[in-house]
Structure formats: C-alpha cells, structure tokens
Amino acid sequence: xxxxxxxxxxxxMTGDVEDRTLLVHFLRDTLGLTGTHVGCDTSQxxxxxxxxxxxxxxxxxxxxxxxxxxxxxxxxxxxxxxxLHPVQAAFKEHxxxxxxxxxxxxxMTAVDxxxxxxxxxxxxxxxxELDGNICRCTGYHNIVAAILxxxxxxxxxxEQPIAAE
Amino acid sequence: MGVEGIGAKVLRKEDRRFIxxxxxxxxxxxxxxxxxxxxxxSPHAHAKIKGIDTSAxxxxxxxxxxxxxxxxxxxxxxxxxxxxxxxxxxxxPMKMGAYPALADETVRYVGQPVAIVVAETRAQARxxxxxxxxxxxxxxxxxxxxxxxxxxxxxxxxxAEGNLCFDWEIGDEAAATSAISGAAHITRMKIINNRLVPxxxxxxxxxxxxxxxxxxxxxxxxxxxxxxxxLVMSAFYNVAPEHKLRVIAPDVGGGxxxxxxxxxxxxxxxxxxxxxxxxxxxxxxxxxxxxxxxxGRDHVTHVEMAFDADHKIVGLKVDTKANLGAYMxxxxxxxxxxxxxxLLSGQYDIPAIYANVKGVYTNTAPVDAYRGAGRPEAxxxxxxxxxxxxxxxxxxxxELRRKNFIRSFPHQTPVIMNYDTGDFEATLEAxxxxxxxxxxxxxREEAKGRGKxxxxxxSCYIEACGIAPSKAVGxxxxxxxxxxxAEVRVNPVGTVEILTGSxxxxxxxxxxxxxxxxxxxxxxxxxxxxxxxxxxxVQFGMGTYGSRSxxxxxxxxxxxxxxxxxxxxxxxAHVLEADEGDIVIENGEVKVVGxxxxxxxxxxxxxxxxxxxxxxGMEPGLKEGAFYDxxxxxxxxxxxxxxxxxxxxxxxxxxxxxxxxxxFGNIINPMIVEGQVHGGLAQGIGQALLEGTHxxxxxxxxxASYMDYAxxxxxxxxMFKVETLVTACTTNPLGIKGCGEAGAIGSxxxxxxxITDAIGNNDLSMPATPEKVWNAIHAAS
Numbered sequence: 053x054x055x056x057x058x059x060x061x062x063x064x065m066t067g068d069v070e071d072r073t074l075l076v077h078f079l080r081d082t083l084g085l086t087g088t089h090v091g092c093d094t095s096q097x098x099x100x101x102x103x104x105x106x107x108x109x110x111x112x113x114x115x116x117x118x119x120x121x122x123x124x125x126x127x128x129x130x131x132x133x134x135x136l137h138p139v140q141a142a143f144k145e146h147x148x149x150x151x152x153x154x155x156x157x158x159x160m161t162a163v164d165x166x167x168x169x170x171x172x173x174x175x176x177x178x179x180x181e182l183d184g185n186i187c188r189c190t191g192y193h194n195i196v197a198a199i200l201x202x203x204x205x206x207x208x209x210x211e212q213p214i215a216a217e
Numbered sequence: 218m219g220v221e222g223i224g225a226k227v228l229r230k231e232d233r234r235f236i237x238x239x240x241x242x243x244x245x246x247x248x249x250x251x252x253x254x255x256x257x258x259s260p261h262a263h264a265k266i267k268g269i270d271t272s273a274x275x276x277x278x279x280x281x282x283x284x285x286x287x288x289x290x291x292x293x294x295x296x297x298x299x300x301x302x303x304x305x306x307x308x309x310p311m312k313m314g315a316y317p318a319l320a321d322e323t324v325r326y327v328g329q330p331v332a333i334v335v336a337e338t339r340a341q342a343r344x345x346x347x348x349x350x351x352x353x354x355x356x357x358x359x360x361x362x363x364x365x366x367x368x369x370x371x372x373x374x375x376x377a378e379g380n381l382c383f384d385w386e387i388g389d390e391a392a393a394t395s396a397i398s399g400a401a402h403i404t405r406m407k408i409i410n411n412r413l414v415p416x417x418x419x420x421x422x423x424x425x426x427x428x429x430x431x432x433x434x435x436x437x438x439x440x441x442x443x444x445x446x447x448l449v450m451s452a453f454y455n456v457a458p459e460h461k462l463r464v465i466a467p468d469v470g471g472g473x474x475x476x477x478x479x480x481x482x483x484x485x486x487x488x489x490x491x492x493x494x495x496x497x498x499x500x501x502x503x504x505x506x507x508x509x510x511x512x513g514r515d516h517v518t519h520v521e522m523a524f525d526a527d528h529k530i531v532g533l534k535v536d537t538k539a540n541l542g543a544y545m546x547x548x549x550x551x552x553x554x555x556x557x558x559x560l561l562s563g564q565y566d567i568p569a570i571y572a573n574v575k576g577v578y579t580n581t582a583p584v585d586a587y588r589g590a591g592r593p594e595a596x597x598x599x600x601x602x603x604x605x606x607x608x609x610x611x612x613x614x615x616e617l618r619r620k621n622f623i624r625s626f627p628h629q630t631p632v633i634m635n636y637d638t639g640d641f642e643a644t645l646e647a648x649x650x651x652x653x654x655x656x657x658x659x660x661r662e663e664a665k666g667r668g669k670x671x672x673x674x675x676s677c678y679i680e681a682c683g684i685a686p687s688k689a690v691g692x693x694x695x696x697x698x699x700x701x702x703a704e705v706r707v708n709p710v711g712t713v714e715i716l717t718g719s720x721x722x723x724x725x726x727x728x729x730x731x732x733x734x735x736x737x738x739x740x741x742x743x744x745x746x747x748x749x750x751x752x753x754x755v756q757f758g759m760g761t762y763g764s765r766s767x768x769x770x771x772x773x774x775x776x777x778x779x780x781x782x783x784x785x786x787x788x789x790a791h792v793l794e795a796d797e798g799d800i801v802i803e804n805g806e807v808k809v810v811g812x813x814x815x816x817x818x819x820x821x822x823x824x825x826x827x828x829x830x831x832x833x834g835m836e837p838g839l840k841e842g843a844f845y846d847x848x849x850x851x852x853x854x855x856x857x858x859x860x861x862x863x864x865x866x867x868x869x870x871x872x873x874x875x876x877x878x879x880x881f882g883n884i885i886n887p888m889i890v891e892g893q894v895h896g897g898l899a900q901g902i903g904q905a906l907l908e909g910t911h912x913x914x915x916x917x918x919x920x921a922s923y924m925d926y927a928x929x930x931x932x933x934x935x936m937f938k939v940e941t942l943v944t945a946c947t948t949n950p951l952g953i954k955g956c957g958e959a960g961a962i963g964s965x966x967x968x969x970x971x972i973t974d975a976i977g978n979n980d981l982s983m984p985a986t987p988e989k990v991w992n993a994i995h996a997a998s
Contacts, residue, residue, distance in 0.1 A: 080245075085238070086244075087238015087240070089418075089419070091418045091420070093922075094922050097923060099418060126238065127238030128238040130238075136233075136236065136237070143236050144228055144232040144236055145228065147229065147888050150725070150892060150896060151417070152234075152235030152468065152470065152723070153242065153418040153419040153470030154470075156235075156236075159236060175936075178931070179931040180931075182931035182932070183931070183932055185930075185931075186928050188416055188899075189471055189723045191896045191899030191929075191934055192899065192930075193895040193934075194892060195931070196931060196936070
C-alpha cells in the first residue's frame, strides 16, 4: 500500500491505495470524482484525461503514486461555481456532445490544446491533436467546431492559465 | 413555432451535467456493502468444460464466492432467449442452440462467461478470476459463415444441423428468376458486409442488488430498454419476479444497438447478489466489450440485378449468408431477415424481388442489431450494385437511379414494405447541388495533375424506422408488441413531468421531448422534466432503438398531451363559463378566444388539484397516460455523395467532401438531427474505410482493443455538409420519420462507390484499407 497526497481541484486529498492503483481509479473510487471516465484501458480513447500540474494526462496511464505531490484538475474542477469554463460552454453551444461519456476527456484535452495554441488553433491542428480522444457519437464535427470557437474567443495569447490550477 | 417549440434549435438541457462531470453512469453507482464481480471467460472458441477447480482462487485475498454454470442451472436460471421467431422456407422453426448465462458444458466463443468471482475489490476479483482453473477439452472451431455451412465443418449445436439456424426467404422466386432470365443486362456481384464492433464509449456494466429485507431486486444496467430487460429477466430467466425487480438504466454512454440485449452479465450479477447477499457490480473492460458485446453486420451476399433495354430494373435476386455468431441474441433472427430483405427495393420501383437468407452459427461473438440493423446491409447491396450497373451500362449513376425511382406514393414493394411518402428526386437534386457534382470532372482533372485519383460516389438510401406496428410484427414472429407508452403528469403549480418508455443514451430526449410541451402549452422547457430509464417510475416501455423515439415515443407523448389539453380546457371552460370549443392554450395562458377572459396555466393546474371548482363528475388531478401503436414503419430516405482522393502510391484514401441530403419528415430540433447524422456518417465511414473485425482460424479475436481495431478518429473525418428536406410522414401525428441511423445506413456505399470510381476497379471490399486499395489499383491496371 502507498500513501498518496495530491491537490485535486484546489483541495488537498490523501488516501491509502494499493501500489498498482491508477490515478483514474484513485479519483473515481477513493475520491468519488466519477466525472473522469475509463473507456479503453489502453490509453487510446482519452475518456480519462485530467490535468496534472497543468498538462493534459491520461489518468489511466499514470499510477496514483506517481501523481502524489502534484496538482490535479478534473472535469469537476473546471467550472467556477455555476460559471462554466468557456470550453464547457462551447461544447454545449455547439452540440459537441451526445452521450457525454467521452466529453470530460474531450474538454480537458481541449482546454490544454487551447492553452498551448490560443486563437491560432486551426481545424487541422485540432483534428491532429484529438488523435488520443475517441468519440463514437458526434463524428467529431461539432467537437471540432466547439474547440475552434472556444479558441477563437480565448484571445490571441497562448499559454492561457487554467481555472483552479 | 415558439423559441423552444417544434423546429427550434434549442440547446440541450442535459448537457450541463455531462460537461461538468456530473453524469451518472452505471459504473459511477455505489451502494452500501457493494462488492465487485469479475468473470472467468473462455479462452477457447470451442471447447468442452471437463471441470472447474476454484480451490486456489477461493484462497485469494478478498474473495467472497465463486459461482459457475452448474450452480446457475441448479437454481433454474433460464437460458437466454431470442425474441423474434423466424421460420425457414420449409416452414420449420429456427434452430435455437441452448445459451446459458454461464456455460455449463460447452463454450462456443472466446470470451463466453463460465464463472463469476465476487470479491471485495475489482482488482481482487480479477486476480482471483485468473486463478480459477477450468479444464477444457478443445474442439475445432469455425468462424466464417460460408465455412460453417461447408461439409465437414465443426458443428456448434446439436439442435442446428450443419450450423444452419434458419434458411429464410422472402419475395417471389419464380418471378425474379424469370425477370432475370429475359433481361437485357444483368449486374452480378459478390458483396461482403464486414463485421463491426459497436463500441459505445461507455463499456457495459451491471450492478445487481438483492435486498433480503424486502425480498426485492434492483439492477442498474447499461440498457437501451430497461423495461424489456425486466420483462425478460423475470419471465424467461427466472432471476426475480417482475413486481419485485426494479431495473434502472441511468445515464448510458451510447448504445448503437449493442445495449438493447439482455446479456449474461446482468443476469449473473443479480443472481450472484441473491446467492451472496451482497450487491455485486461488474464493469466491462474494453477487451471484454470487444469479445462479448453483440457484433454487427457480417453478411456474405451474391446479388443479381437485371435491367431491360430501357435500363429499368426488372428483377433482383439476393442470396445472403448471415453470420449469427455462436448463439442467438435477442433480435438476431430479425436483423438479417425482416429488417434487411424488406429494404432491398431501395428507392426503386422493382417489380420482382427474391431473397434467401441463411442464418449461420459460428464460433464467434453473437451478432445482432448495430446502428441501422439490416438496413445498412440492404442499402450496401442495392447501392453498390446499381452504381456498378451504371458503370457497366455507360450511364451516369444519377441517371440510372432517376430512371428507376419510385415516384408515386403510397408504394407497395414486393418485399412487405409500403412506403407512405418520399421525394427521391428532390434529395438527389439537393445532394448533387450541395456536392457540386457538375464541377466534379474539373476537380478530377486538377487532382490528376497532382498525381491523385479523385472519385465521386453516390448512395440513395431508404430505410424503415419507427419500429413498429405491433400486429404486423407479431404476424412476422416478434415476441413483443412495439408500441410506446407515455405519461404526462402536470403538477399543481403547472410544471410538467413526462414519463416515457423511450430511453436516451445520447439522443437528447430531455430537450426534444420537452419541446413538445413548449409547443403545446407555451411553457418554458425548464418547466418540463423528462423521466425515463427506471421501471419503478415509468410503468412500461419498449425502449430506444431503430430510430423509434421520435416516431413512436413522441407520438405516445402527443396522445397523452391531447388528453391533458382536453381536460385542462374543460376545467377552464367551466371556470370561465365559456364553451369548451372556444378555449385556446398558448404562451402559458388558457384563454377564451375573442375575449379578454383567461386563466394562467398554473391556475388551471392548481384548480385541477384543489378540486374546488371542477365540472360535475370530473375527477381531480391532471395526469394522463397513453400507449401509441404505430400504423406503419416510417421511411427516411436521402442521397449521400462522397468525394475522395486516393494516393496511388500508398493506396490511402482521403475524404475531401461528404454531403448528406436527408428527408426525415418533420424535425423537432435541427441541431440534434444534424448531430445524429454526423455520428451516423462517422460510423458508416468507419465501416467503409477503417473498421475490420478479424477472428483468426482458431476463433481468437485479433482486433480486441483500440490498438488493433481502427476506430474513426477526428483526423479520419471531414466536416460534413448536411441538408434536410421534408416530406412529412403520413402515419404519425408529428409527421416524423426518424434520423438516428440514416448516416450509418447511407454512407458506406457512397464511400466505396467513390473509391472504386477513383481507381477504376469495382472489386473492392470494406474496410478499404490502403493495402486493399493499392492492390485494387494494381489489379485494375
């Protein structure tokens, strides 16, 4: 067993976990943050993407122990109270989700992508960078539209800070 | 149309919980005392079980119990059923192989469940499952339908000689044969519809909870139709009596057909909870999903399409071998028969059609309905054949289709279906205009200059939705009626709850169903709550599949709203001392037409519940229910046009443009309809270009993860051009046809027709991987 301690959505969280426990299972099973999903077990689908120290990470690829000491943001930590993060709002506005299962990972990936590229993000880059996020419902059309729209209204600067991190 | 009424682009009410991570899927559920189940699954495609030794596994940490097929049998849990009885052409019933929820004597596909381990944690259950020793005696396996029908093939079920489940036919064989024999031109093709794995992003899960205090069972399950699950689990599997079983399908992360069926795992989790007296949760991992979710398609077809000298189709003959997998699934008899061959007339006036379908057992996962369910297979046969015929006859594909379009409605096809309405010329025109077909040859020339092969492919599909008139499907063998139910509960303050038997797993019912109330009473959709997916809340329902929630589910809501409206008007007429016929309800007010007399909607609702001033004899309250049984299927149709560029050096295909021109009848929310089309197109393009399910000769599934099975990713797809045209359906109150499956039905032939046009070789099978395309280019040259 390992003792892990990390900041999750701005709060310090600790727990005793088996050494093999993945970050996603710590978040879901120990902390009850079930917004982060498991879709494939092989780090292909991206339903489990969270931010670790400001970078998008597949939480099924990382041990909880590896994340100990880090700052983690999950989908639950993105909105400021009732105020949606602009990327969340863009997904709703552009109908970028249907069943909602891939959505948390998509949004966390998109926030990271927009943070790095800012308003210069183009369709080709969005599609290329979504390589690690699979959606079976939307055909990606409206996800791409949502991300481009959020990027455009993010202003021109890259490296935009992320809420709660 | 109001701002939130029928036809309005209303943003989805359900989105907030999904975008903030507050969706509640089965694996998110937890109940006190809950333990975890892991299944011991067959590693062999075909083997006898000689014995199961659980002694070492029972000593593993955290193990509570291990249950196998002998115990299941001793507890008289029933075998899995097929809900649609299909007969062979000789009149004999289909041959069902026994399918216990845990195999007790023989396993017939890799992944078939053999035992369940219940343990304190998921990891402990999985560790122990690996230590359960099953003594297998391996037997030869067969994976393809043609091989399974061959002499000397390994035999799966004693009940089904020659692995033949049914040998079914439809249409007039003599008429079709005669038409073909005298034809001026015959196009013959062998067409393979590749096996697909549905792959909703949420893997299946089940949480069974037996409460000994109340002798009551609850099953949370990833289902598209929880009431059907409850009915089947109680009436056929003997897991729990129907009145003591609650089935809840909360947020469900996509289904595409694969979550219609009642699988062994939910039966076993419920039964194991009773045996162990702890709640048992199991969640599939992705490889389990590949191995055990019902697969789709897998047809091998020989087709003959015959034309007279004027290029009119005179006859169509189809011979199909449908791979059913190792066992029958809930609707797997209907999918390759009544949902397939009844659509073989396509958009065309064909006087004689005959189809023979052999349903074949193989040592593979069960095959059942997957988005489109039979109609994609029919469309692929018809649309590839007519496009090939046009090339053989030297006609433009559009011209040959136009020549054969059905132009008057209603139209009775030779294969049961009666199309109520449509305008195939209009969708073809709209598609060709949006795709700029007129400018294609110039674009082809330009691409040639860059060393690329550019091609254009078309598909004019028709499909049948709104399944289905109960009497009609009953006469064809369905074990259930296919109506839908709804209840409208108006609260004393005027807010509205709609309880529906439909189930949303991505379709946006919480929004579109609320739009019906906004349209009817002028209430904001925020005042409307949609309740679904819980057998304790909704009395009964047949669920969501076959694009039926609009055409059937919403029709039931309309019927219930009619009754609520009528009662509200009676109350208002009484209170306002007016004639009932003069009352109108709009913008949340109940008015006497032509006067300033009115009541607020909430005043009428409150009045219904206080009962202080109701007409004599009227019962208090404002709550009405309805069952709606459709009169006919509905027939969405359209024209899809795909433009590709193939790199002859590498065989890679790029989709340059994809146009969809659809006629879905009337539309409730255009944003949601477009989203449904996008998703269907992605799955159809995935089938055409990427998705191949491959079993090796021993029956091992080689493509059992996302590293081996090519799911369409953002990079593989273009932005889509979606156009909608309307001919209103004539057989339901909203004029709706349905839009959920069209994209997956119409797109595969458009893509393959485009690639074969580009490379000049019609002999190309799906998925059209670069290797296959490169070989086809070189075979043609």
